Amino acid sequence: MAVGGPQETPKLSAGETWRALYGHFRPHRWIVALGALLTLVGAATGLAQPLAAKALVDRLGEDGSITGVLLLLTALVVIGTAVESVGAYILERTAESVVLAARRGLIGRLLRLRLPEVERTQPGDLMSRVTSDTTLLRAVTTQSIVSAATGGLTFIATIVLMGFMDPVLLGVTLGVIVLIGGAFALVLPKIAQATRRSQEAVGRISTVLERAFGAFRTLKASGAEERETAVVEAAARDAWRHGVKSAKWQALASSSIGLAIQISFLAVLGIGGARVASGAISVSTLIAFLLFLFYLIDPVSRLVDAASQYQVGTAAIARIIEAERLETERVDPPAGPPKEAASGGASPAASVVFDDVTFRYRDGLPLVHHGVSFAVPGAGMTAFVGPSGAGKTTVFGLIERFYDATGGRVLIDGRDVRDWPLGELRAAIGYVEQDAPVLAGTLRENLVFAAPDATDERIRDVLVRTKLERLVEQLPDGLETLVGHRGSKLSGGERQRVAIARALLRGPRLLLLDEATSQLDAVNEMALRDVVAEVAREVTVLVVAHRLSTVTLADRIVVMDAGKVRAVGTHEELVRDDPLYGELAATQFLASAR
Numbered sequence: 001m002a003v004g005g006p007q008e009t010p011k012l013s014a015g016e017t018w019r020a021l022y023g024h025f026r027p028h029r030w031i032v033a034l035g036a037l038l039t040l041v042g043a044a045t046g047l048a049q050p051l052a053a054k055a056l057v058d059r060l061g062e063d064g065s066i067t068g069v070l071l072l073l074t075a076l077v078v079i080g081t082a083v084e085s086v087g088a089y090i091l092e093r094t095a096e097s098v099v100l101a102a103r104r105g106l107i108g109r110l111l112r113l114r115l116p117e118v119e120r121t122q123p124g125d126l127m128s129r130v131t132s133d134t135t136l137l138r139a140v141t142t143q144s145i146v147s148a149a150t151g152g153l154t155f156i157a158t159i160v161l162m163g164f165m166d167p168v169l170l171g172v173t174l175g176v177i178v179l180i181g182g183a184f185a186l187v188l189p190k191i192a193q194a195t196r197r198s199q200e201a202v203g204r205i206s207t208v209l210e211r212a213f214g215a216f217r218t219l220k221a222s223g224a225e226e227r228e229t230a231v232v233e234a235a236a237r238d239a240w241r242h243g244v245k246s247a248k249w250q251a252l253a254s255s256s257i258g259l260a261i262q263i264s265f266l267a268v269l270g271i272g273g274a275r276v277a278s279g280a281i282s283v284s285t286l287i288a289f290l291l292f293l294f295y296l297i298d299p300v301s302r303l304v305d306a307a308s309q310y311q312v313g314t315a316a317i318a319r320i321i322e323a324e325r326l327e328t329e330r331v332d333p334p335a336g337p338p339k340e341a342a343s344g345g346a347s348p349a350a351s352v353v354f355d356d357v358t359f360r361y362r363d364g365l366p367l368v369h370h371g372v373s374f375a376v377p378g379a380g381m382t383a384f385v386g387p388s389g390a391g392k393t394t395v396f397g398l399i400e401r402f403y404d405a406t407g408g409r410v411l412i413d414g415r416d417v418r419d420w421p422l423g424e425l426r427a428a429i430g431y432v433e434q435d436a437p438v439l440a441g442t443l444r445e446n447l448v449f450a451a452p453d454a455t456d457e458r459i460r461d462v463l464v465r466t467k468l469e470r471l472v473e474q475l476p477d478g479l480e481t482l483v484g485h486r487g488s489k490l491s492g493g494e495r496q497r498v499a500i501a502r503a504l505l506r507g508p509r510l511l512l513l514d515e516a517t518s519q520l521d522a523v524n525e526m527a528l529r530d531v532v533a534e535v536a537r538e539v540t541v542l543v544v545a546h547r548l549s550t551v552t553l554a555d556r557i558v559v560m561d562a563g564k565v566r567a568v569g570t571h572e573e574l575v576r577d578d579p580l581y582g583e584l585a586a587t588q589f590l591a592s593a594r
């Protein structure tokens, strides 16, 4: 199966990666500096403890009072530990804040993505970027920066002191370190690469799981549990394999420090010994130099750790930026109070005009609309009929501006949809998708999804209009009843009416109803038909119709075929004049009784 992330995203340059990571660190730079300072102070009090212990022992020898020194030593231990743990807490807290900010940034964008962008990505993979990749920013934006700063400072200080001791031996030491550092630099990108692959595999796990839970009944009915489990397991194994690879390279990088210092030690011992023999330096200088060499281990390991963490961070940030670069749309909430059209308010019904509209879903795909033109005046019901794939649902996508027309114009109330503020346009429209999605949660949550401020009175009114009041009475917890994942506890007909009720609560001036192709029982069908007919008295209703009961109710029928409007008229006119409609009426629609 094709699972993966957003494609065609250009690779990030090193500069871009650095700037992006710095962008996440920047807001926290002072607090990270404070954390680093506290860590250093904590370490310094640790260093002072042996001195205090020495003073204590000296006092014992002199038979002096040790109470003062003992108190000082205790204070040093307590303060040192406290300062260090506050420093650690500050750094961990900041790390969590970095993750939170990254998640908020991503979530804010993902739910505003343009539909075509969502269609070319895998939602599961996008989710894993929010949940998993962001957590990898923790270390790189805090702990590793502290390591790099403290390690770097100590490294420079030690190197300067070594330079004072003997520049020649420093040259030898640096020579070895640069040599092994060069090899280390070759390993570094492999850490980033392995981490990236591992994170991609994690994304695949989410994608397959999202697909499975999204169609759980189909999964079970198809007996696909084992196969899907195998796909998830393969992705999990991939994540493990690349995670282990990353760990291997990181371990190699860490061990290179030990190697560098050991080889430097041998080189300094050899060359230093010769210099002592020739009288160029004293034995004590050589000993001090060797001691300094071992002091280098700590700062160098911190620098290496920071570099490894940076590589992990680059892998994560690249995936985060890919998601951030997907195109979003700006939907400002409409100004003013919510419209009341569907509950008898004054907002007039909207008119809809398609003026020679051409459309393709993506560059390279064939045209779906080849010059579609029709005009629908305010109020009344217009049915769109035609063979499967004729482009009926696409009409709705263009009205909602999920997509922009490739050519021609779509006008609502005489105004091009591209000139409408998007929030205002969508607030004027109620949209019921073909499979009438009901979301997990309570029935009330589902109803007020598009109109969170709806009063109980309006909810009651809409329930009556959509003939749902009986259902609500029968449910154990009424409106607060949980409807299950995707409304699985409701019947098909109930789901459709809930979806219509939700759309009506938005107070639309235009209702787009993509009728389900599945058959409803006679009672449900009549209920739905009455609801739609009543709504159409005040609101413009456009229906992609699959049932004769709906078509015969329509004020006008638009017959579409292969991306064109071939006829417009009433049922009787079209049966008489349009052979395709006649055939559809005789075959497709007859399945449902009038």
Ligand SMILES: Nc1ncnc2c1ncn2[C@@H]1O[C@H](COP(=O)(O)OP(=O)(O)OP(=O)(O)O)[C@@H](O)[C@H]1O
Residues within 6 Å of the ligand: 119, 361, 362, 368, 386, 387, 388, 389, 390, 391, 392, 393, 394, 395, 544
């Ligand atoms: N998101 C999409 N991306 C690419 N192509 C699409 C997309 N949605 C639909 N299409 C294609 O556009 C054409 C028209 O689809 P549309 O859904 O508008 O047809 P329809 O008339 O509503 O069909 P049906 O009655 O079966 O629902 C089809 O060939 C379909 O494959």
